[in-house]
Amino acid sequence: MVSMPILALESLDKTFGGLKAVSDFDMTLEKGEIVGLIGPNGAGKTTVFNMISGIYKPSAGKITFLGRDITGMAPYMVCQGGIARTFQNIRLFKGNTVLDNVMTIYHPRADYGLFDAFFRTPRFRRKEAAIMEEAMELLDALGLGDRAHDKAMNLPYGAQRRLEMARALAGKPALLLLDEPAAGMNPVEVVKMVELIKYVKEKYNLTVLLIEHQMGMVMRLCERLVVMDFGQIIATGLPAEIRNNPVVLEAYLGKGATVA
Amino acid sequence: MTKAMSSKKTILLLAATVAVYAIIRTLVTTEVINPYWQRVLDLALITTMGALGLSLIYGFTGQFSLGHAAFFGLGAYASGALDKTIGQGELPMFILSLFFGAAVAGFVALLIGLPILRLRSDYLGIATLGFGIIVKVAMDNSSKFLPILGGATGMSGTPQVANFDWVFLFTVLVIVLVRNFVFSTYGRACTSVREDEIAADVMGINTTRIKVMAFVLGCSLAGLAGGMYAHRYPFLHPSSFDFLKSFDFLLVVVLGGLGSLTGTVITAIAWVFLLEGLRFVLGETFIEFRGVIYALILIVAIILRPQGIFGGRELGLLVPRPLGTLVGRKDGVNADSRT
Numbered sequence: 001m002v003s004m005p006i007l008a009l010e011s012l013d014k015t016f017g018g019l020k021a022v023s024d025f026d027m028t029l030e031k032g033e034i035v036g037l038i039g040p041n042g043a044g045k046t047t048v049f050n051m052i053s054g055i056y057k058p059s060a061g062k063i064t065f066l067g068r069d070i071t072g073m074a075p076y077m078v079c080q081g082g083i084a085r086t087f088q089n090i091r092l093f094k095g096n097t098v099l100d101n102v103m104t105i106y107h108p109r110a111d112y113g114l115f116d117a118f119f120r121t122p123r124f125r126r127k128e129a130a131i132m133e134e135a136m137e138l139l140d141a142l143g144l145g146d147r148a149h150d151k152a153m154n155l156p157y158g159a160q161r162r163l164e165m166a167r168a169l170a171g172k173p174a175l176l177l178l179d180e181p182a183a184g185m186n187p188v189e190v191v192k193m194v195e196l197i198k199y200v201k202e203k204y205n206l207t208v209l210l211i212e213h214q215m216g217m218v219m220r221l222c223e224r225l226v227v228m229d230f231g232q233i234i235a236t237g238l239p240a241e242i243r244n245n246p247v248v249l250e251a252y253l254g255k256g257a258t259v260a
Numbered sequence: 261m262t263k264a265m266s267s268k269k270t271i272l273l274l275a276a277t278v279a280v281y282a283i284i285r286t287l288v289t290t291e292v293i294n295p296y297w298q299r300v301l302d303l304a305l306i307t308t309m310g311a312l313g314l315s316l317i318y319g320f321t322g323q324f325s326l327g328h329a330a331f332f333g334l335g336a337y338a339s340g341a342l343d344k345t346i347g348q349g350e351l352p353m354f355i356l357s358l359f360f361g362a363a364v365a366g367f368v369a370l371l372i373g374l375p376i377l378r379l380r381s382d383y384l385g386i387a388t389l390g391f392g393i394i395v396k397v398a399m400d401n402s403s404k405f406l407p408i409l410g411g412a413t414g415m416s417g418t419p420q421v422a423n424f425d426w427v428f429l430f431t432v433l434v435i436v437l438v439r440n441f442v443f444s445t446y447g448r449a450c451t452s453v454r455e456d457e458i459a460a461d462v463m464g465i466n467t468t469r470i471k472v473m474a475f476v477l478g479c480s481l482a483g484l485a486g487g488m489y490a491h492r493y494p495f496l497h498p499s500s501f502d503f504l505k506s507f508d509f510l511l512v513v514v515l516g517g518l519g520s521l522t523g524t525v526i527t528a529i530a531w532v533f534l535l536e537g538l539r540f541v542l543g544e545t546f547i548e549f550r551g552v553i554y555a556l557i558l559i560v561a562i563i564l565r566p567q568g569i570f571g572g573r574e575l576g577l578l579v580p581r582p583l584g585t586l587v588g589r590k591d592g593v594n595a596d597s598r599t
Contacts, residue, residue, distance in 0.1 A: 087459065
């Protein structure tokens with residue numbers, strides 16, 4: 001049996017005016033993988049994420065998810081199709097409660113209409129109760145259960161990152177895109193985040209693509225790495241191979257660099 | 261099951277409503293509230309309905325609209341003109357024309373909202389500002405295409421069916437329905453758009469649909485309030501629905517606190533009474549200084565409390581009991597503070 005990749009990116013291009021942010025980008029993800037997308041600042045990693053999640057339309061190329069062409073699809077459709085993401089600079093619904101942040105994501109599957117909402121029908125009560133139960137379960141799983149009624153913006157930084165993940169998981173995605181999940185974290189928090197990502201990947205049966213700068217984290221977590229520089233893939237391989245790849249070292253550290 | 265779930269809170273809310281109604285009726289029959297202040301009170305409640313509409317649009321969904329009074333006016337003229345033509349003060353015609361006013365305002369909102377609300381950012385403010393001017397000019401010249409509308413001299417002749425009872429009943433209904441909307445998946449989708457539109461989109465919310473929904477619903481409420489106004493005050497004039505009136509609604513929503521129903525309701529009522537009160541305090545000679553006073557109130561309020569009087573909080577009575585169980589969870593009991 002030939003296994004179909006869960007996500008296939010074929011010769012993606014994205015230009016902003018005269019700037020080629022991403023060019024000729026090819027990548028496939030197999031179900032259940034954790035793949036790291038790394039590269040120096042400005043390499044085009046987040047642009048790739050934005051194209052997958054529909055925020056940017058690719059200038060050229062094709063994105064196939066679970067066998068379906070999703071190139072240029074509206075972000076909310078992509079999400080409903082099964083791709084969830086987090087953001088490099090956390091984008092929670094800050095003024096809403098932690099619980100509401102997660103419950104919001106059930107909107108497309110709320111399964112009751114305006115009439116039910118206006119008149120709080122039995123159907124409304126049943127569905128709302130179910131949504132709340134599920135959202136609380138998710139918050140408990142990510143250690144946020146006791147903060148359910150706090151405003152999202154009042155959570156400490158690490159908890160905000162976890163909430164973003166809870167919110168992404170609420171969409172029951174098949175593919176999770178994590179944009180620098182450990183940015184701004186101290187080493188202890190990074191270790192916890194690695195554990196958390198492994199845990200949710202197993203528990204929710206996910207495929208994960210993550211952008212990360214912290215090499216320690218990438219090495220511990222990823223099964224395969226894709227390295228970008230100037231909008232192009234410059235290397236792919238196992239973490240151990242990438243660590244010693246001269247092209248990668250040059251991109252990160254400049255010409256002539258070697259591992260001491 | 262429904263009975264058991266419709267908790268103490270619903271009963272309390274009902275009791276509070278009846279109590280408020282009884283108190284006002286007593287004050288009216290004992291002539292503590294004279295017909296003049298009765299009219300002011302009715303206007304306050306009508307303003308509350310309209311302001312709740314803008315609260316949905318701006319306070320909850322974050323879409324800045326500067327033309328709310330135009331929708332209020334559309335509702336007033338549509339509803340008033342219909343009832344003037346087909347009705348002679350019968351109840352069914354009154355109710356029908358109220359809904360007609362709401363429907364006209366909602367339909368026009370849909371036509372404006374669909375193209376504009378696809379865009380992110382504040383284009384709606386500009387479009388609704390322009391729309392308000394169009395409506396004002398159309399009203400001023402309306403007698404040229406439909407003599408019944410009266411044009412710049414104003415329209416009268418709508419059966420004055422709306423008394424305090426009707427105004428009160430509809431206000432309570434509107435408050436309850438808006439509350440139910442806000443505390444549902446639709447309300448959560450609206451606030452997610454307000455908080456971060458891009459994130460909402462990426463997290464699976466069809467943001468255009470939600471924005472259009474909130475806008476149409478909010479403008480329909482303005483139309484409903486307008487229809488009630490036409491049936492309570494015999495003389496409609498285009499200048500009652502101009503930009504300054506839109507500004508009134510906006511002020512109520514901002515002062516009350518964005519994302520607070522309680523704030524909108526209380527501020528709307530307080531605002532109308534304040535404006536009338538100033539008439540007495542200033543006397544006829546200085547009445548023009550009202551404009552200065554509102555501006556000052558707005559400036560002082562924004563400096564002292566930029567988040568508005570209620571700052572997104574709700575009176576516990578207006579927050580429905582959560583439907584899921586939070587048993588055994590720390591904090592789970594105190595679910596009222598949707599802050």
